[in-house]
Amino acid sequence: MQGDYTQVVNNFIGTNASGAAAIANLKSGIALNFCFRCSIGDGTVSGRNLISGNIEHGITIGPIISGLEIKGNYLGLQADGQTALGNTLDGIYSDTNLDYPIKVTNNFVAFNGRNGITITTNIGVRQVTNNSIHSNGALGIDLAPKDFAGNPIFGVTPNDPGDGDSGPNGLMNFPVLTKVVAYTVGANTFVRVQGSLDTNNAGANTIQLFLSPACDASGHGEGQTFLGEFTVTIPAGGGVVNFNQLLNVPGGITLNAGDAVTATATPPTGGGTSEFSACIPLLAPTLAINDLSVNEGNSGTTNATFTVTLTGAIGAVDPVTVNYATANGTATGASDYVPTNGTLTF
Ligand SMILES: [Ca+2]
Numbered sequence: 288m289q290g291d292y293t294q295v296v297n298n299f300i301g302t303n304a305s306g307a308a309a310i311a312n313l314k315s316g317i318a319l320n321f322c323f324r325c326s327i328g329d330g331t332v333s334g335r336n337l338i339s340g341n342i343e344h345g346i347t348i349g350p351i352i353s354g355l356e357i358k359g360n361y362l363g364l365q366a367d368g369q370t371a372l373g374n375t376l377d378g379i380y381s382d383t384n385l386d387y388p389i390k391v392t393n394n395f396v397a398f399n400g401r402n403g404i405t406i407t408t409n410i411g412v413r414q415v416t417n418n419s420i421h422s423n424g425a426l427g428i429d430l431a432p433k434d435f436a437g438n439p440i441f442g443v444t445p446n447d448p449g450d451g452d453s454g455p456n457g458l459m460n461f462p463v464l465t466k467v468v469a470y471t472v473g474a475n476t477f478v479r480v481q482g483s484l485d486t487n488n489a490g491a492n493t494i495q496l497f498l499s500p501a502c503d504a505s506g507h508g509e510g511q512t513f514l515g516e517f518t519v520t521i522p523a524g525g526g527v528v529n530f531n532q533l534l535n536v537p538g539g540i541t542l543n544a545g546d547a548v549t550a551t552a553t554p555p556t557g558g559g560t561s562e563f564s565a566c567i568p569l570l571a572p573t574l575a576i577n578d579l580s581v582n583e584g585n586s587g588t589t590n591a592t593f594t595v596t597l598t599g600a601i602g603a604v605d606p607v608t609v610n611y612a613t614a615n616g617t618a619t620g621a622s623d624y625v626p627t628n629g630t631l632t633f
């Protein structure tokens with residue numbers, strides 16, 4: 288694809304007319320080469336492209352000579368948006384060495400044979416936000432610097448202290464999640480997320496949080512469901528900043544204890560996004576009360592002590608309050624024991 292102001296919308300590329308089976312292009316579905324002000328998809332359902340089943344990548348980004356937007360497409364899925372029809376290699380393979388920004392937003396990138404999105408070159412910012420990325424063969428987002436022979440080095444790129452390293456997207460450090468807890472309050476669902484970001488990108492970095500049914504085999508994310516975002520302000524000169532954020536989760540998202548939570552970090556003013564963080568399991572507070580038996584005896588009273596244990600909660604930041612009351616079983620209130628009730632706060 289070349290030319291000026293080219294907009295690609297509402298196509299099936301690499302599939303049959305129903306979008307349910309591959310009629311593969313022998314290379315990538317779309318290859319961009321010196322495109323000026325081009326866009327693929329426009330973020331609407333009617334403008335969505337289905338780019339699946341191709342022999343190489345869904346989209347190969349070669350040299351571009353202005354900003355590029357890839358928005359709202361299916362890459363590696365059938366037209367139903369759920370069933371696998373992966374491109375053989377990556378959903379998106381970005382290999383342009385020209386300093387123009389790329390925005391990849393609101394796409395569904397799944398079931399591709401290798402990475403969801405690969406970013407290889409050291410120049411330009413490649414912003415990857417608000418996508419659903421899951422079930423790809425390797426990583427969700429892979430910042431893949433090239434070796435001396437010009438071949439990308441794939442795999443999780445570890446964080447470096449201070450983030451002074453350079454490479455694709457500056458090898459932006461991913462957030463480190465330490466605890467994510469789900470809370471339901473009435474009809475609202477929240478997550479409390481704790482962790483840290485270590486980078487030299489001063490200012491408001493955006494952390495996006497994602498949920499997946501299971502962690503990727505790499506131990507790091509993909510991210511199937513976007514849960515929300517917040518910013519972490521890094522001081523001038525860089526540093527490690529801890530975060531402790533309560534997010535209101537949009538309706539319609541089911542949170543299950545044990546789901547894999549991951550995050551990405553995007554530097555201020557639309558900088559280049561990190562790889563996904565390591566996964567941590569979503570916690571949900573649970574209460575347990577010990578079993579107890581006491582000998583009634585024939586006179587006097589015997590105290591019965593019940594221990595209520597709370598696990599999976601944050602603690603003082605989000606106190607948990609629970610009502611308790613005794614109820615009859617084999618013992619009867621008033622004649623066998625003194626009924627009681629009250630409130631416990633942890
Ligand atoms: Ca990498």
Ligand SMILES: [Ca+2]
Nearest residue numbers: 447450458460
């Ligand atoms: Ca880094």
Ligand SMILES: [Ca+2]
Nearest residue numbers: 450452457458
């Ligand atoms: Ca860096």
